[in-house]
Amino acid sequence: MPFKMQKFTYWTGIYNAVIAIFLLFPTLYQGVGLNICDPVWGWLIAGFLLFCAAVLILSSRNLRQRAAFLYYESLLRYIAALVLVSAGLFGDVGLIAVPLGLCDLAIGLAYMFGLPKELGVSHADLLRDRLG
Numbered sequence: 001m002p003f004k005m006q007k008f009t010y011w012t013g014i015y016n017a018v019i020a021i022f023l024l025f026p027t028l029y030q031g032v033g034l035n036i037c038d039p040v041w042g043w044l045i046a047g048f049l050l051f052c053a054a055v056l057i058l059s060s061r062n063l064r065q066r067a068a069f070l071y072y073e074s075l076l077r078y079i080a081a082l083v084l085v086s087a088g089l090f091g092d093v094g095l096i097a098v099p100l101g102l103c104d105l106a107i108g109l110a111y112m113f114g115l116p117k118e119l120g121v122s123h124a125d126l127l128r129d130r131l132g
Contacts, residue, residue, distance in 0.1 A: 012056055081105035
């Protein structure tokens with residue numbers, strides 16, 4: 001089965017939504033070893049993730065027109081990976097943050113390099129939202 005960015009985008013949106021819902025309940029994330037200092041931070045991150053989930057799911061409906069959103073999402077994924085892996089290894093967030101961060105890194109790479117390949121556009125076109 002060939003890799004399709006449209007389905008991948010949709011399912012990463014679902015992934016974001018599931019993690020967001022998970023972060024709404026401190027007993028759930030604490031049960032798997034994730035340590036967020038105050039529940040309000042988990043709720044704030046959940047809100048951000050739900051917004052990103054909506055953008056991803058809606059973008060999957062018209063990939064060519066909304067590809068720039070996904071390209072910028074890849075940059076957010078890199079930042080999330082850096083923060084999660086660092087906090088998981090050197091902070092007190094919990095080691096569960098490391099695989100979550102590596103997942104974000106993989107998703108970001110798939111967006112950044114899969115979109116230009118599938119849509120036949122350059123990185124510069126995606127950065128400037130010039131897809132014609």
